[in-house]
Amino acid sequence: MSAGAVLAQGLGFFALRLGRVLLVVLAVLVGTFLLLRLAPGDPALSMASAAGLDDPAYVEQLRRDMGLDRPLGVQLVDYLGGLAQGDLGYSQRNQAPVWPLIAERLPATLLLLLAALLLSSVAGIALGVLAAWSRQHGGWLDRLISLGVLLLFATPTFWLALLLVMLFSVALGWLPAFGMETVGAGLSGWPYLLDVGRHLLLPALSLSFVFLAVYVQLARAAMFEAFSQEFVRSARAKGASEARVLLRHVLRNALLPVTTYVGLQLGQLASASLLVEVVYAWPGIGRLLYESLEARDYPLLLGVFLVISLLVLLGNLLGELLCYLLDPRLAVVGERA
Numbered sequence: 001m002s003a004g005a006v007l008a009q010g011l012g013f014f015a016l017r018l019g020r021v022l023l024v025v026l027a028v029l030v031g032t033f034l035l036l037r038l039a040p041g042d043p044a045l046s047m048a049s050a051a052g053l054d055d056p057a058y059v060e061q062l063r064r065d066m067g068l069d070r071p072l073g074v075q076l077v078d079y080l081g082g083l084a085q086g087d088l089g090y091s092q093r094n095q096a097p098v099w100p101l102i103a104e105r106l107p108a109t110l111l112l113l114l115a116a117l118l119l120s121s122v123a124g125i126a127l128g129v130l131a132a133w134s135r136q137h138g139g140w141l142d143r144l145i146s147l148g149v150l151l152l153f154a155t156p157t158f159w160l161a162l163l164l165v166m167l168f169s170v171a172l173g174w175l176p177a178f179g180m181e182t183v184g185a186g187l188s189g190w191p192y193l194l195d196v197g198r199h200l201l202l203p204a205l206s207l208s209f210v211f212l213a214v215y216v217q218l219a220r221a222a223m224f225e226a227f228s229q230e231f232v233r234s235a236r237a238k239g240a241s242e243a244r245v246l247l248r249h250v251l252r253n254a255l256l257p258v259t260t261y262v263g264l265q266l267g268q269l270a271s272a273s274l275l276v277e278v279v280y281a282w283p284g285i286g287r288l289l290y291e292s293l294e295a296r297d298y299p300l301l302l303g304v305f306l307v308i309s310l311l312v313l314l315g316n317l318l319g320e321l322l323c324y325l326l327d328p329r330l331a332v333v334g335e336r337a
Contacts, residue, residue, distance in 0.1 A: 021313045028309045029083070029302070033076055036298055043296040044068060047093055066092055066298070079302070088306070089299030091292075098303040102285055106307065108180055109284030111196075112203055112277070113269050113311075120208035124215020125258060131216065132223030145216060152213035157272050161206035161279040168202060175202050178281040203280045207272055218258050270308045 044062035063069050067078065082089065088098035127145050134141035169177035176182070176199050187195050270286070277286035285304050292300040 021317055024313055025306070025309055029080070029306060030076065032302060032305045033079060034072075036301060037072055037075065042068075043298055046296045062092065083306075088303040091297055091300045093295050093297045094300070098299050101300060102288065102303050102307055105283055105285045105288045108282060109270075109273060109277070109286060111200065112207065112273060112282060112284055115200055115204035116207035116211070116269060116273075119204055120211040120215055121258070123208075124212045125219045125255070127212075128216045128219025128258075129223060131220045135224070142220075145220075149213045149216050152209050155209070157206060157210055158275045158279065160209060161203075161276055164202050164206055165279070175199075177202070180283055203276050203282050206279070207269060207276045210272070211269065214261065215258060218261055222255075222258065270311060 042059075042063075044059050044066060047062055048059045060069075067075055070078075079089065086099075088102070090097055091101060094101055131142040131145040134145075165177045168175045180196060180199050181187070181192070182195050182199075273284065274286040274289060276282065277284045278290055281287070285307060289301070289304045289308075292304060
């Protein structure tokens with residue numbers, strides 16, 4: 001296949017997937033909007049109660065300011081219309097537009113997600129490859145790694161986060177337990193980056209351990225399957241070294257299922273980050289989601305759901321594109337599906 005044909009096929013693959021992403025985002029927005037509006041409770045009454053006011057006239061004024069006095073269909077159309085113009089709404093509780101509130105917290109969440117994704121994927125693939133190689137040569141490392149994977153699968157993320165805090169922050173005093181940086185330190189440059197890195201290490205480890213176990217299992221199983229393929233036997237028959245067979249032939253084919261899971265993992269990471277951010281007081285959108293849910297701040301909740309949905313779907317799209325780069329034949333399979 002020529003380079004032009006591969007490029008055209010790749011662009012068509014990308015356009016098809018992007019169209020599906022936009023449709024899914026629209027469905028998520030409509031579904032979330034309706035679920036929040038139909039849930040029991042009154043945001044205006046909740047906000048008035050938090051302020052210590054129970055005047056019915058004040059509550060009714062809040063309902064008008066929030067647009068809750070209009071029919072549900074009108075509220076949905078107005079929200080989608082504003083969203084089409086880049087307006088995510090206004091948070092009455094915070095007295096600020098929604099997007100600046102999310103944009104302020106988004107970098108912290110992206111930093112946490114990317115660090116956890118990098119830790120879990122790189123370490124998981126390396127351990128999976130090591131386990132498969134050990135089993136091929138009758139070693140004991142495969143059994144040891146498999147035992148560690150089972151322990152990680154059985155450990156809840158929330159409990160593991162608390163355990164790491166107790167061990168490394170309370171007992172040993174090596175790492176800070178809360179926040180993203182040392183308050184009042186006034187650091188800049190490399191000292192600031194090192195300080196953020198020390199605060200990031202425990203949340204990233206807590207978030208990555210469960211997914212590390214999944215990566216180990218996926219890489220290990222894919223390596224076993226690749227070792228039994230005909231092209232591996234052919235490469236060995238031609239005199240290729242074991243390292244070349246492992247890295248050049250086996251690993252590339254074994255990366256396909258792992259790469260697919262990278263995109264899917266973002267959704268689970270975003271969900272798990274809510275607990276991790278609450279435990280470590282990490283100032284990200286997961287903690288913002290918890291605070292807005294507790295306050296029944298509808299516009300802010302919808303904005304956070306939108307951003308998380310986009311992160312998940314774009315992660316899935318990136319995973320599919322990486323799979324396409326590893327094996328362009330997948331684009332043809334995807335078009336037929």
